[in-house]
Amino acid sequence: MMRVSLAILAIGSVGAAHAGDDAAALAGIRALLAEMSEAVEAEDIGDYLSHIAPDDVAYLTEQRNWAADLRDHPVHEFELTLSDPGGLVVSEHGWAVGEVRMRWRLGEFEPRKDVRFRARFTPAGHADGVWFYAGEYWTVVRDDRHGAPCRAMAPEGLESVALQIVEVLPSVRERVDAMFGITNDREVQVKVYPTMEHLQASIYLSYEDPLGGWNEPGEAIKLLAGPSLKARNLRRLLAHEYGHVATFVLGERVDDAPWWALEGVAELAADTVAGHTSGARARMVRGWADKGALKAWDQLDDFRGEAGMYAQWVYVQGWHMLRYITERFGDGARNDWIAMLAAGEDLDIATRRALGVGFDELDTSWRGSLETNDDSGAEEPDQGENADTDTGPAQSPGDG
Numbered sequence: 001m002m003r004v005s006l007a008i009l010a011i012g013s014v015g016a017a018h019a020g021d022d023a024a025a026l027a028g029i030r031a032l033l034a035e036m037s038e039a040v041e042a043e044d045i046g047d048y049l050s051h052i053a054p055d056d057v058a059y060l061t062e063q064r065n066w067a068a069d070l071r072d073h074p075v076h077e078f079e080l081t082l083s084d085p086g087g088l089v090v091s092e093h094g095w096a097v098g099e100v101r102m103r104w105r106l107g108e109f110e111p112r113k114d115v116r117f118r119a120r121f122t123p124a125g126h127a128d129g130v131w132f133y134a135g136e137y138w139t140v141v142r143d144d145r146h147g148a149p150c151r152a153m154a155p156e157g158l159e160s161v162a163l164q165i166v167e168v169l170p171s172v173r174e175r176v177d178a179m180f181g182i183t184n185d186r187e188v189q190v191k192v193y194p195t196m197e198h199l200q201a202s203i204y205l206s207y208e209d210p211l212g213g214w215n216e217p218g219e220a221i222k223l224l225a226g227p228s229l230k231a232r233n234l235r236r237l238l239a240h241e242y243g244h245v246a247t248f249v250l251g252e253r254v255d256d257a258p259w260w261a262l263e264g265v266a267e268l269a270a271d272t273v274a275g276h277t278s279g280a281r282a283r284m285v286r287g288w289a290d291k292g293a294l295k296a297w298d299q300l301d302d303f304r305g306e307a308g309m310y311a312q313w314v315y316v317q318g319w320h321m322l323r324y325i326t327e328r329f330g331d332g333a334r335n336d337w338i339a340m341l342a343a344g345e346d347l348d349i350a351t352r353r354a355l356g357v358g359f360d361e362l363d364t365s366w367r368g369s370l371e372t373n374d375d376s377g378a379e380e381p382d383q384g385e386n387a388d389t390d391t392g393p394a395q396s397p398g399d400g
């Protein structure tokens with residue numbers, strides 16, 4: 001199935017080491033996990049980050065964002081331990097792998113959460129017996145075939161999903177890059193999480209909304225995926241998340257852009273590889289318009305604010321507006337508009353500059369377009385063949 005060789009790293013046994021090394025490693029890693037746990041409970045972000053392996057830039061970015069959330073959402077208790085100390089394996093290369101158990105409680109009366117996974121530890125260069133935490137132990141599949149490298153990472157048992165990702169990502173990238181009018185030759189990393197709890201816990205401890213994917217500037221794309229994920233759904237999920245990568249290429253202040261615009265354009269990107277949910281979603285927006293249930297755009301702005309309650313509108317209403325903009329003003333104008341928003345420009349100013357109308361006027365004409373109730377014509381037809389919608393909107397909220 002794979003036409004060109006891939007570098008498959010870190011598969012299989014991590015090798016044996018001397019028993020004495022194992023005992024010393026076990027003591028060092030236990031101390032590391034205890035110190036990390038204390039740092040989290042003390043909300044000491046600097047102390048926590050000082051225990052993270054510094055060589056993987058994307059992982060460090062993910063961990064910085066993870067730890068920064070403690071400022072807004074301190075946890076009531078947190079404990080990271082080796083769930084099977086006897087199972088810790090030190091590789092001949094010096095690093096170690098063991099199953100960790102992360103348990104935490106957000107508030108005193110909140111339920112305790114509990115996630116287990118295999119983690120990797122690397123010896124700190126600066127002192128004997130001191131270890132760094134390097135996060136999940138992944139099987140890494142790297143593909144350098146296309147001049148646009150990709151690295152897919154999956155836990156044991158989901159290697160097939162990592163292989164599938166490197167197989168489909170190049171064509172997804174090509175389509176989404178073309179839609180945004182960009183060339184992006186930076187490596188794209190994709191991490192596969194086997195459970196919702198694990199994916200949420202990797203984002204930050206207080207993250208509780210259901211999601212299917214995640215992406216933030218500088219981080220790996222994160223996907224929730226099991227072995228039964230259909231190829232079509234994987235393509236759609238990847239195109240959505242890679243759509244966010246494209247907006248990060250366009251501008252460096254995406255955190256200031258309206259959330260609905262970012263999700264709307266990511267959903268458009270998903271349509272470039274699989275448009276089968278378009279008709280149903282357009283009808284949903286018309287239904288909202290009929291019932292007076294559309295949201296005001298400023299209700300859909302802030303990922304961490306009110307918009308969190310209206311995720312479905314963020315994705316579906318946002319997507320509809322992006323499609324309206326595209327049909328009325330064209331791809332180039334839409335891309336200029338997104339680029340200005342991604343660079344931190346004010347919504348009304350960006351709209352005037354890129355589309356030649358004020359935002360209120362745009363909103364009025366968009367609402368007018370919903371009243372025509374034209375259910376035919378412009379709609380892409382649902383493409384029959386398993387019109388499942390489980391990677392549809394509201395599956396990947398969370399791009400602040």
Ligand SMILES: [Zn+2]
Binds near residue numbers: 244266398
């Ligand atoms: Zn998204």
